[in-house]
Amino acid sequence: MPALANDDFGLHDDDVIMDEAVDKAIFRSTIMSSQDDADYGTLLRMFYQRFFPYKMYFNWLNYDTLPNKNFFNREFSFTLASDVYLRYNSFADAEEFRREIERLQPVKIDIGAIYTAKPKDKKQLRPQAFQPVEKELVFDIDMTDYDEIRTCCSGGAICLKCWEFMTIAVKVLDEALRQDFGFKHLLWVYSGRRGVHCWVSDETARKLSNDSRKAIVTYLEVVKGGAQASKKVRLNQLLHPSLSRALDVLKDYFPQLILEKQHVLAEPETWNKLLELISDQVIRQALDERWQADPTRSAQAKWKDIKQQLLASNYNEARAETVMREIIFQYTYPRLDDNVSVHINHLLKSPFCVHPKTNRVCVPIDPQTCDSFNPLEVPTLARLHQELNDYNSPYGSGKSLSDIEKTSLAPYIKIFDTFVNELLKEVRDQKRGKSYGVLK
Amino acid sequence: MFKQKPRANRFAEQTQRTLHGDAGQVRVHSAYPSRLNFYLVPPQYEITVDEFEEFALDRLHVLKALEGAQLRNKSREESKQQLDTVSDKYLPLHSNQAVKAHNVFEERRKDHISHFILRLAYCRSEELRSWFLRQECALFRHRYENESMAEKHAFLDDLQLDWKVLSNEEKKEIFEELVSASAWHASQYSGQNVGLKERAKAFVESEGFFEVNFERVPELVSRRLVYIRNGKAYVPMSEQVSLVLDEFRNRLSKALEVTAKMLPRMDEDERLMPVLNNINKQYLGKDYGAQTKGTAGAVTADEVDSLVAHFPPCMRHLHMSLRHDKHLRHGGRMQYGLFLKAIGLPIEEALVFWRRAFANMTEDQFQKGYAYNIRHNYGLEGKRADYKPYDCMRIITSNPPSTGDHHGCPFRHFSSQNLEEMLFRYGVPQTQIREFTNLVSEKHFNVACTRLFELTKKLQGADASALVRELITHPNQWFEASYKSSKAAEDPNAMQIS
């Protein structure tokens, strides 16, 4: 099958843009930056010069330390400040990549697939000679998919209350991908604004066919159906092991998040929405009337009412429990954007981009400690700039450290380094294993 | 492979295993111990060119029937029945129980050879390969599911697939998880009065499990029907068909790619090349040529208008345009003229029909410019060939209409707006128009046409599915089905058309 057209990803086919336009765009951002010292353009330049972890980034996507096809056949695409979009870039090594980034100053970097040839040569190649062959298995979870259940914010906004949905998503998916599918190298990344990405980087994951990707995504998907469907989760009374494990996580969060923070049972409008998940009209009505009559009733008590009411009607324990579970899943189970995951040639925003609106760096998240991850504390460009200045001022402690270590970016870089080092170690072990194999 | 003269077996390089000796002499059971075949070894028989073509087309009949059944969403039972009928007719394949009554060796030989011929014909493009792969998998599945348990086991033993079977200890270790993952299988399991969990337990206890890489059973994984741990899926033996099919698909898909790569270097007999090149374009239905009598008996020029109700969309459109413009350009005259000939319009009437239709033309113009052509179509001029009416494939794929032309197939050549208007005039409800536009965007023009036929007949109160068992792939097939059904409705004693 030929590679899908760019349109399929909602991207413009701007790889035909002439160099002139690029140069103009760069020129423009230079002018803008000269007017105000600490504006986005200048800060971004500082970021690319002093903070972007080129070496480890290269080691990651190259899956080794010496350049190979993993890196030089990999597609990168750039969005420039002028909204010019450049697809099918590729680079020989980390140095070339760095030079181009520093020249273009992209406001966004997307990572695509590894192809059978160098993406920058695409125009000279026959379509059959240019096919995507490998890519990390990626996931994209975006807060906007939770708009129908969160009450605190909507659209692009997030707060600590709704961020917990992302925490749950990281925990549930991380466990499933590791335990069910046996993947080990998962990089979780804050998307810079209101979501998280996951890059499953195991060799087996990179080599998955589109069909297998699709199978995994469908397996992980529990919340189904568009805006028109109200009931989006249907469970079996006997819960699949993967879902039981997920339920353990969900139950930890549900009372706090849904009942307390999101106040879903506090107002008739939102409680009725929840009650819609019960198919029996009589039960819904009974609960609604009871809660209307008792405005001070606590959310916890109301939650218990639901099950009681089910049992008092014709539901047996197993059926009632299944309904309760369906509610919990619909309100807390991760919601995936499956398009991103299913197609090998789909592009996804790279880690360590800087979001142009929030100015926050797309930093890695450690799934072990994702509970304490606070998106509102992720370093912004201005903060990095400030921290660097503070450190270098006569009042700083004066120890000689790398720029990264002088700032609050350091712990995030450390997560990334650990992830990459584990990958490299595996590659080394494999090589060694192979050469030992000969001796045996 | 297909020897016309003795030469080296050109497939030998592609498979490691080759049969030695003259397989034709080997006893039935060692050449084909089962009627199921993974087609791992190319046939080594001498066959004639005629046999070559016949085998290929017969298998194609079966594959096309399979495709038709899938596309039209027939129920499992319906498709199975239809398939059995088509198989019996073109590619009978009896099981070992029937060794005495039938020449199973001949049947299996034909199955074997025809598969390899179509491999050659269908390996040449990604599109052809994937079509062939899909149909062959469906055919294999159909046969496998029809096979007895004992036959299945014998067949699998023979293949020596190395699927790891879970030992009792291993099963015990993950017993609880297997039970929890078996909700669906348990619900298929008898004993409705026991709880689901109890049934699942009973199911797991009595069932054996394979341990395979999860990628081998994407279907079962996506529906969460199996337990998965560490990338391994634990597949109940009753789901073996998924595994067998996966194995079949993988091997055939690889083999097709290998064949495609070898094809340029293979010098098959030059008499076979044209056959191979044309197989995938073959029209398999009735050709409505001179041997067949006009469907509606002898039709007169005057009667044509009253028969338009039985015309498929393409011909109806040509007729309307002819009436409106009092003219039709060459492509339209050919497509429509040959169609009319096949419904039973004899040459004399055809001359009258066209003469009247071209009302703005002088007699002289008509005689000089058109009469010859009409007689030519009827084999009365030139090389005196009997020209057959065009089938859909030809209308859809060759000679696309340009401005001023009205020939072609509305499903293929109309703009979506014109197509929707047409469907609307046929009385297709707004809610169903989408179904048609979807079919058309996926290039299933014949399916769309068949659906329209079924729909319009249903609107007229007829039992549509009895009228068209197969896809409509020829405009005259639409006419025939429609015309005969109306005759049958008029005359209650008339035979049911089957």
Ligand code: SF4
């Ligand atoms: S599918 Fe065939 S019969 Fe139907 S309109 Fe097209 S060409 Fe005519």
Ligand SMILES: [Zn+2]
């Ligand atoms: Zn919020």
